[in-house]
Structure formats: C-alpha cells, structure tokens
Amino acid sequence: RKEVEQDPGPFNVPEGATVAFNCTYSNSASQSFFWYRQDCRKEPKLLMSVYSSGNEDGRFTAQLNRASQYISLLIRDSKLSDSATYLCVVNIITGGFKTIFGAGTRLFVKA
C-alpha cells in the first residue's frame, strides 16, 4: 500500500465548477500536511497547509481528518488557470524528517 494515495484523476471540469480532491495517508506518525500544485515540467509549488480545523484561502479549502487519516482539497469557481496536477504531501518525523508525495491528481478546467 502506498504511504500517500490520491484520487486517480484526471478531473475534467468546466469553468466555474466546484471540484474536490481526496487523499489518504497510512503512516500514523505523519505530522504535517500540505497541498502542492505542479504545472507540467515544473517544480511543485506550495498551495496551502492543511490543519484539522480546516483552512481556507480564497477559492481553496483544505481539511484534515486525523482519525480517518484523510485530507481533502476543495476548489470553488474553477478557473482555467487552475489546470495543473495537485499533490498531496505528508511530512513524517520519526527519528528524521521525511516528505512523502502522493502521485498527484490531474485537473483540467475547460472553457
């Protein structure tokens, strides 16, 4: 089983749609959680951190459920520029520091 698993995608949505991505992690020693965005042939860029209390940044809302080991990302009012791959990222700190990336979910927003 992969340490971080994401929706397989790709998601094809029209502009203005709301889309939700899910992610599960298996290591209970996971300490911090993030969503990154990666454009084609580019490095990942931090989109937002994820907290149990939930956090919102404009059209983006992230949520963490530690009991279920589940992370979500909601994008409202999708824009063409949101088209990218969204990576679920988990940091594990057990004797060292390790970052685990999910395989990513591809989003295509179309006019």
Add this chain to the structure above:
Amino acid sequence: GAVVSQHPSRVICKSGTSVKIECRSLDFQATTMFWYRQFPKQSLMLMATSNEGSKATYEQGVEKDKFLINHASLTLSTLTVTSAHPEDSSFYICSARDPGQPIYEQYFGPGTRLTVT
C-alpha cells in the same frame, strides 16, 4: 521568499557518461537538502537527504555509488549521476530547508530534466 536554483535546467548526455547537477540556496544557508526524482506521470520520489559536512542518507533502492551526492557548503549540494543509462532519464528536483524556518518548510528548485541517449 527563499529561492533555490538548479543547474543545468536540461541536459542530454550519452549512455555511460556522468552528469553533475547543482542545487544552490540563494538567500539562506541550507543545512539539509533533498534530492527527488520524478518519472512521467508519477510522484516525486525522495532519493536522498544531503546534510552539509556529512554523508548523504540514501533511500532504500537508491544506489549511493551511482548517485553521488556532495554537500560541501551551506549553499550548494551536487548530485552526480555516474555512468548514466537511458533508464536514468528523469526529472531531478532538489529542495532545501531553511533552518530559520519551520521544520516542514521546503523550497524547491526548478528541476533538471535529464535525457540519456
């Protein structure tokens, strides 16, 4: 924000040759840098953790004699792919941690696309 650069951004080499990739932290001193590899449509896979002044820590399955890592200064880590083969063709990305920032903050370089012919 913190900036990490990589050089070269793209390299094509012949099978059997060695390629060196540089990762630099431009406005902070990075005691720890990470090297990742990403194959098409796959996630980033951590190859090794590079610690300034000490030996790198390699992930399981990554050959340390093939992927040589040197972190001789607080702003530079290098990854050398020795005797490269076509299966080493991939997108190599480094990241660096700023010790003055929270432990989970990583700053990624723009990546190096390696093609071995």
